Structure formats: C-alpha cells, structure tokens
Amino acid sequence: MIKKFFIPFFIFFCLSFFGQNIKSVQLRPLQENSFSSIVPLGTVLKLSFDDLDADSKDYQYKIEHMNHNWESSRLSSSQYIDGFDQNTIINVTNSFNTFQNYTHYSVEIPNVNTIITKSGNYLLSVLNTYDEVVFTRRFVLYEKATTIGVSVERSRNTKTLNTQQTVQFSVNHSNITINNPNQEINVVILKNNNWNEKIENLQPTFYKPNQLLYKYTKKTNFWGGNEYFNFDNKIIRNSSLNVVKVIRKDIFHHYIYPYSYNPFNNYKYNPDINGQFTIRTLEATNNETEADYAMMHFTLEADEPFINKEVYIYGAFNNFDINNENNxxxxxxxxAYLGSILLKQGFYNYTFATIDSKNNVNTNDVTGSFYETENEYCVIVYYKPFGSFYERVIGVGTGYYNQNR
Known part of the structure; x- marks a missing residue:
C-alpha cells in the first residue's frame, strides 16, 4: 500500500531512536505468539527492549490518552489512570554469555502503580534521564460493547481485480444508543497491525435497527501485497532457515538467502506472520537475556537499480519505519541491493519497500500485489456521544482473506 511520510520528522525521530542504541522493542500481550497491542481493557501488555550500551539507565514510561487521530485527548491523566501516568522501569537485567552485550528492560501494564480505567487509543513513550523521548509505541484498549462483523473479499473493481482486497463490516450496537453515527462514530481499518497501512474517515453506507453497515466497493480497498519473507536464526553459530552463510567476527554475521527481483512475479503461497517477529534461541533457556545479536545481511538481486527510488528492508522489527539503518x-x-541490520536471534518476517522522490512509500514495487495474499484486517470502532470529552473504543473486529474458503 502506498503511503506518504514526512521525512524530516522521520529522520529526527530515527536519529533519536537509534542514537540510543535501542533494539528489539516489543509491546504485546503475555500470551505466546500474540503480536497485536489492540486488546480488551484490563489486558496485561508487556513492554520490553534492549539497550546495546549495556549500562544501567533510568528509563521511564509515560502513558497518554489519544483520540482516533492520535492527537492528545482532553482528559487529564487522573481521569484515565488510577495511579501514575509516568514511572521508572525497574525490571532491568544484563545479557548473559552473549557476544553482543546489552541491558534488557521490561515492564507490564497495568501494574500496581498504573491502572488504566478507560478504553481508547494510548501512546506509550519511553523517556531518558533528561525527559527526552527515546521511542514511542501505540496501543488500543477496547470495550466489548458492540459486535463487529468483518469480511474480506476479492476486489470488485475490475481495474484492481487481481491486486486488491475489499474489507466490508457491520457494527451491531444493541447495547449502545447511537443517535447520529456520522458525528458520534469513527472507524479505522488496520492492515496487519501496521499503522502505516490504514483506511479511515468512513461513514455507514446503510442503517438498520441497532446496526451500521459499511459496504463500500472501492473506498475500503487495500492492496493485497505479497506474503512476507522470513528467516530464523535461533542457532547463532550455524546456518538455519533461509540463513545460507555464517561468519564470526566480533559478533556473528548471518547472510540471508538472496531474493531476485522479477517484475512478472506470480503469487506463491508462503505462510507468514504478517511482518512480525519473535525472539528465541535454542542455545540457552532465557530468550530475553541470553539470545544474542547478529548482523543480518540482506540481498535483493536486480539487473539495474530502480529509477529515482530508494529501497528499504521493511517489517515490524523496527515498527515498519523507514530510516537509514534499513536502507x-x-x-x-x-x-544487487545490499543491506545489513543488527537483530536479536529469532524468527523474523520482512519484505522490501521503495520510496520515491515525493516520499511515497510503496511495499508492492519489488514483490508485487495479489488478491490471493493472506492478510489480517482489524476494524476499530470509536464512539464519542454528544457532550462527551473523549472517544471510547466500543468494539474491535478482525477479518482475514482466505482464498480457499
């Protein structure tokens, strides 16, 4: 899907982020193999990250309530938190028996000091000693006040029949009175838990008693994209899944199987986890502090470079950002295009993205876009009745494209 980014802000953000040597940021529920930070109100989310400076810093987390556009809401922190909205992260441990030293930080939310009482969008910021923002992550807490039915179909637009998917959904609200849906309801459709790929500003196409229907033909179309590539380097000293060569220097260097660009590429099913990653090692017992880091080398074979476009390695390993490190x-x-990124041992999904002279990011230029691609779509419903000071999230629905159904 094509998106625009404000590059000067991106560069500033990324210099701050990577200047701090922060790696392997995860904000997820405690359940294994759960990657989404869109969860019911009261669910425990765990924030974890590594600092490659391998010292002990006083990092703090800060939580802020936002509206559906990710702007600060009108609520004060005491109106949505029992306790404190900013606290020191005290769970700090050092890496053990690794070539790359690091310090591991983690905190669970809610905790005894911070209990979130209202649904909505939340921005979690990690601050350093000087109260500077090191990085941020988004999460959404929702109420189960409505039922959201989601279906994902092949595009009905003849021009994009083979390249796009259409998301249609309904909001069933028998327990909530909605007087003016056009003013009280906002919905966001999110693809593969990537906030860079979303559709918003939608109005219902049909109204039924206690039900809103969103049955667009074109407006809710997403590019299907292609399945993500993957590699698994849970064994640091030997080659493994899609790692074809291992060289030991000051740290280990892993060379990933090259991908050859083909503009006439056809769709081929390949199971993936939609761009996400999980940390794991088979050579120790504690993934958090005993998994090592390796320099991962990526290769994209192309007879000639793309005209007026830069190429980036793209995935959740850096929150789907575009920056110098993944260029x-x-x-x-x-x-061939060559790139290298320092990553913690684990199983990773990734793809390739391009950015043109107008700062448009395109994740389909290299691998193509196909209606058959298996994607996950999340519909988030925001509710702000007349006179209310904030937006509640009254329901979340999930749909998947499955070509075999």
Missing amino acids: MQYNYKEK
Missing part, C-alpha cells in the same frame, strides 16, 4: 545500497558489481 539498502545498490552494488553495480554484484548487481
């Missing part, structure tokens, strides 16, 4: 450079001798 690839074209090597004319090898006829």
